[in-house]
Amino acid sequence: MSSHPWHPIAASHDLPFRHVFHGQLFGREFAVWRADDGYVNVWENRCLHRGVRLSIGVSDGRELKCQYHGWRYSNRTAGCTYIPAHPADAPARTITNRTFPAEERYGLVWSSLEEAAALPRVAGLDDANLLVLRGMPLNAPAALALAHLADYRFQPNNAIDSKEALVSIEAAEGFSIALRARSGSQETLAVFFVQPVDSSRSVIRGVLDRNAEGMVRNTILRHHNERLSALRDRVEREAAALPAAPPIEPVYESVAPELAEMPSLSASGRRAAITVQVARKWMTANDIAGFELRPIRGLLPTFQPGAHIDVHLPNGQIRQYSITNAPGETDSYTIGVKRERDSKGGSSCLHETVREGDLLAISEPRNNFPLRRDAVKTLFIAGGIGITPLIAMAQALSHMSLLSELHYFAQDETQLAFPERLATLGRALTSHLGLNPQATAAKLAELLVDYRPDMHAYLCGPAPMLEVARRIAAEKGWPDASVHFEYFKNTKAIDDSSSFEIALARSAVTLRVPAGSTILEVMRGNGIDMPSSCEQGACGTCVATVLEGEPDHQDVYLNDAEKRSGTKIMTCVSRACSARLVLDL
C-alpha cells in the first residue's frame, strides 16, 4: 500500500520532558519518551523482565524505570543499567529492550516496525512553518479513514468564515492524502497521515502548510477538530456495521539464549569492537586530558557507572579508561587521561599523538566495579585520576537522590578534573587538596570512622593510598564486602615461576601452565575463549571460579575475603599453590 514503512506515531507536542507516551502501530505497542537531551526513544512497550508495559514506568530524563521492579533502561540504547534486586551485580550488557527508529519531522514523531531508509520528504510541507492539528483517534481501520478523508472539506487558514472552499486532492500515497482548499485568493494545503494503530483502530494526524498566531491559530485548530470529529463519527458508524477484525497479535522477540538462564561469562578477549571518533579533546585539568568519543555509526553500547573501556592506541598498546558519563548520557563516552611521567607510552600517546577527528578502536564497556544502589549512604574516595569511575557513580546516585559523598584528593585546584561534572554534585563533593601521605591517612581515618550497616565505600586512586585506606577501613570495622577498590594497575611484582596443572571442569580438558606463562595465555593457546582487559590483575575481567585447589593470588582486584575463600581467581596473573586447580570453565 505504501512505498515506505514510516508512520507517525505521535505529535512532537505529545512528548514533553519526563512523560512516557503510549503509542501503537499495527498492533505493536510503544513506550515513547523524550530524554532531557532531546533524544526521542521509541521502545517496545514491554519490560524484558516480566512483560510489564513501560508506558506506565517513570522517565527521569536519562533513564526509564520499570514500575514493577525498578529495572532501569538507558536513554538511546535501551540497555538495562541496573537491576535493584541484585545490587551487587552489573546487568548483562545484552539485556537491551527492542528499539524502533525514531524521526521527528513536520511536528510529528515517526517510526517504523522495520529498519528503513530515510523518511521521505512530503511535498508542500516545510518544518519551519506548519501547523499540527490535534490527532484524531478513531475506532476504524486506517483504510476506511483514508477513504473518507478523500471527501474531507475544510477552509483555508485565512478564510475560515468565508464561503465554503473548493477542496481538491493534491496527492494520495500509501497512508497519506494531501488536500488543498481554495477560497478566493486564499489557499491551504492539509496533509493527513493515517496511523494504522491496530486492525480496527487508527489515528488521523493532519499537518497544515502554514502556521498562524494567536486567536486565528486557535480558530483554525478548532475548525479542523470539529470537522474531523464529524468525519470520525461517520467513519465509526460505518466501521461498526462491518465485521470486526481481531486485534493484531504482535510477536515478541525471544530474549537472547544466554539470558534465559542466569548469565554466564560472555565472550571474549581484548577485542576492539567499536570504532569511535575523538569528537573533542581538551585539558580538563593540569596534565589530564578529556576525550569525548563518538560512534562513527549507530549507537554506543549501554554502560553502567564504574564501567571501563579498552582503548586500542595507535602505537599498538591497549589501555583501560573509565567512562565518566552520567546516566542516559549515551551519545558519546567521555574519558580522562592523565599524563604519566613514567608512561610506557599509553598516556603520552593519547596526550601527544591523538587529536580531535582521529579514529580509535575501543572495546565494549565492561563493568568490574559495579555500583550498588541499595546503600543508605555511599562514600566515594578518589585519589587523583581515580576520580573517573567515581564521578560516573556519584552522578548516578545524585540523579536518583540517593545519599552519597564524594571526597576528591588532589595536589591542588588545577588538578581537579571535569569541574563541570563535579559542579552538578553540589554539596555531595568535598575536595582535599595538597595533603601529604600522613595527612591523607588522617583524613581517610576521619572519613571512614563511622561505619554503619548498609553503608558502602568505593575507592579509586594510587596503590599506596588504597592500601592505607584498606587498612584503615578494616580497623574501623568495615566489612570487606562493603569496601570496593579499583586499582589503576597492579604494582606488585608478579612471580610466575611456578608450574602447575589446570582442569577445566565444563570443557573437560586438563592443561599444563609452565613457569613464565599465565593461565590465560595457556587457555587461549588451546582455543579456549576468555574475556580479558588489563591483563595485569587490576580490572577483574578475566575472573574464573575455582572448584578445587588453592589459588596463588597475585592480583589487586579481589578483596581479602574473596582471596581467603579461594573460590575466584584472576587468570591473567594469579597461579596455583597446589599442584592442580579445577576451574568452572
Added chain:
Amino acid sequence: MITLYDFELSGNCYKLRLLMSILGVEYKIVPVDFYPGREHKSATLLKLNPLGQLPIIDDDGLILRDAQAILVYLAARYDASGNWYPRDNPALLGEIGQWLAFADGITATASAARLHDGLFYDLDVEAARAGAHRLFRILDEHLWFGQQVGRDWICAADHPTISDIACFPYVLLSEEGGISRQDYPAIRRWGDRVKRVPGFIVMSGIFPAGPARAI
C-alpha cells in the same frame, strides 16, 4: 478534627484524602468494610448517609456526604490560598461546578465499569465503558485545546482547582474497568501534572510520577 468514613479502594474517598493531603489538613479515618462487607448499607452508616454511599465526613459535628460536595467544603474552609475553590471568582466557580458535575458522570461510567470488573457489580459494563469513552473524548479535547494556550488544568486558571481533583481518580483508574487511555494523550499528560502537585499522595491502582525536569 475531621473524621473520614473511608474505603481504601474508593476513588471518591481518595479525592478527599488527596485534597486534605495537599492542603495539609489533619484527619482521621474510620475504615468502612464497603467490600465485601457492604458496611455502607448498615444501619449505623445509613444514619450518616441515607443514600448508603461513601465518602462521609464528620467535621466537629458537621456531617457531609458526596465527594464533590465535600471537596467544595474542604477547599472553601481550609485552603488559605483560595485557589482550589476561589470563592470570589464567579466565572471560575461556574466552571468548577460544571466540571464537578462532569466528575459525577465519570463516576457513573468509568467507576461503574471498574466496580463491575473488580468487585463483580451486576451492571451493563459495555454501556458504562462506552459512556466513559464519550466523556474521555470530551475531556481530552478540552485539555488539548487548553495546552495550546498554555493552560495546564481543567479550569481556566493558572493553578489546579478541585475540579482537577474531582476528575482525577476514576480517570486514572479507568483501566481497571477495561477502559484504555491510550487514545487520550492530553489526559495522560494532565495526569502527570496532577501527580506533581505538592502534597500529592497515591492510592492503590495509581502510581506516582517521577520528578519534573528542573527548568
Added chain:
Amino acid sequence: MREMTSIDPVTLNLWYPIVAIGDTKPDVAGTTMLLEQPIGFAVGVSGRAAAWSARPDLRAGDTVDASSVTGGLPVKTAYGYLWTSLGTPAADIFAIPQYAEPDRRNIAAASIGVNVSAPRAIENFLDMGHFPYVHTGILGIEPHTEVKEYDVEISVDGDEILATRCRFFQPMASTVAQGGADVEYVYRVPHPFCSVLYKSSPLDEKRMDVIAIFLQPMDQEHVRAHMMLSVLDDQNDDTFIRRFQLMIFGQDKPILENQFPKRLPLDPRAETPIRADKSAIAYRRWLSQKGITYGVIPVAA
C-alpha cells in the same frame, strides 16, 4: 454451553474456590464463571452447599434448597470458601494445617476480579523484588531492594513448590521495635493456581502469619482472586485487616493488568529471569511438566 476442548485435563480436574461462604445468603443461588462455564451455587442454612452448571432455570437471587440440588458438581468447603470442580477432582484440597490452630484469626479477606491469567497472578504473589516499587513504604522501601539468596524445591511427596529462607527488608517490620528489618517468608505453591505464604509474625517471633491466594480462572485471561488470612493478631478488627489486604492487592492489580502477554509464557526465552526469580522459574517448569496449558503459553513443540 461452550466447548471445553481447550482445557487440559489437569486443569479440568482441579478444585477451585468460587465464593466466600461468608458472602453468600442462606439458600439463595449465586452465579459465577469457572473455566469459561457459567456455574451456580448455594449454601444452605445448615451449611450444606451445592454447585451446578448448565441450569438456566436457576438465576442469581433465586431461592433454592441447597440440600436438594441433585446432579450437581462436586463441592467442598475449605478455608472459608466454597470449592468445586468441573472434572473429577482429588479427594482432598491441599492442607494448610495452621488454619486449625485455635488462637488464629481466619478471615476470608475478599474476592477481587483481575484481568490477568491465574499463573501471572501466582507468579506475582511469589515475587519479593517488587515490594519497594509496588508496595512502597509498606512491604519494602528503596534503597533496600536486594532479594537475598533463597532456596526453592519441588517437594516429591507433596507435589508442591516450596521456597524457604526468603528474606526481605520491610520498613516498620515490627510493632515492637522502631525502624525496618528483614522479614522472613516461606512460599508454597500446593496447587497450580493457589499459593500460601508464611510471614514472620510481628507478635510472636516463633510463629508465622498465613496469607493465601486462591485463584478462580473465569477464563484464560480473567480471574477472581480469593484471599484468605490466618493471622496471630488480637489487636486489629477484621475491617482493618481486610483494608490492609485490599490495599496491598489493589497495588498489585494495575501491574498484573499491564503485563503482556496476559497468559504466562513457559518458554524460558520469552522473558528475562534473574536469580531473584528462582521460584518463578521453578513454577514455570512445574506447570510445563504437569502439562498445564490453561492460562499459559506452552513451550512450542
